[in-house]
Amino acid sequence: MDSAAFHRVTSEGRLPNGLPWTIPIIIAIKKDQANEIHEGEKTALLDWNGRTFATLDVSETYPLPKEELAQGAYGTTDQNHPNVADIFNNYGDTALAGKVALLRRLELPTVAHEMTPKETRELFRKRGWRNVVAYQCRNPPHTAHEYIQKVSLERSEVDGLLVQPVIGRLKKGDYRPTVIMDAYRRVVDGYYPKDRAVLSSLSITMRYGGPKAALFLAIVRKNFGATHYIVGRDQAGVGKYYDPYACHKIFDQFDVGIVPLRYMETFYCRACKAMATAKTCPHGEDEHLAVSQTHMRQLLQEGKELPTEILRPEVIAVLKQGDAVLT
Ligand SMILES: [Zn+2]
Structure with a gap:
């Protein structure tokens, strides 16, 4: 470096x-x-x-x-x-x-299950994956996240998925790393084919830089051997500093050597009885159950029931263990 x-x-x-x-x-x-x-x-x-x-x-x-x-x-x-x-x-x-x-690798918290770029590249080679799609996250998984990961994996040129939650330094209101990793481990073990998905944490400070951070995070994933990179709505955003789709547009401006897979806001549609986006669902907003991290945290803090349409029961169990969010 x-x-x-x-x-x-x-x-x-x-x-x-x-x-x-x-x-x-x-x-x-x-x-x-x-x-x-x-x-x-x-x-x-x-x-x-x-x-x-x-x-x-x-x-x-x-x-x-x-x-x-x-x-x-x-x-x-x-x-x-x-x-x-x-x-x-x-x-x-x-x-x-x-x-x-x-001189030596930093000692990571015990919660981390972290491979180096050399190790992930070696693993992809061993598994015969030529194209790997990487997923950036910093929250426990919702079915909306699972949906865009699996839609990406369905692409014929994509062989495998690298789920890489950022568990570096936290700010107030963030989920604790143990919660993120535990929830992801259960979802990956329970709902992904073993030979198609890899879960590995990434201990870096989160850069909430909207479009520039999306580019930065994509370059980091390229270093880990990914060829494709998922960009959701408002990736790496915070507050109202960035246009939610600026993180999509910036990949038109700059080619950083990784294929961006861009997704609009994903939601559960009661009429479709499925996960969807505005690109695939014709129904009105009243049928849509959007994934709002803020709303989820609020329900959690108030001890209310979490919606099973957008959270796997395994994830709800982890979130209910208490002390999920840094206060
Ligand atoms: Zn619909």
């Missing part, structure tokens, strides 16, 4: 390989550290326990252009946006560029 020299990247608008920059990975340090680290030196990168896990050959230090970073990656400098707040409040003012050398 090369921690990109951000000012150079932004001025040219493209990375050295010709792709547009999406959401850069930044190593930013505070003032007191900045005095001790110089260009041309090697420095240690520490994990949350203060132990070295990698080294960085510092090729450049530069003042982090926080406004430009927030605007470029997230389209806003509004600090009500969780990632923008992070940039302004938690990132240091000095950024480091240079080659990173990994």
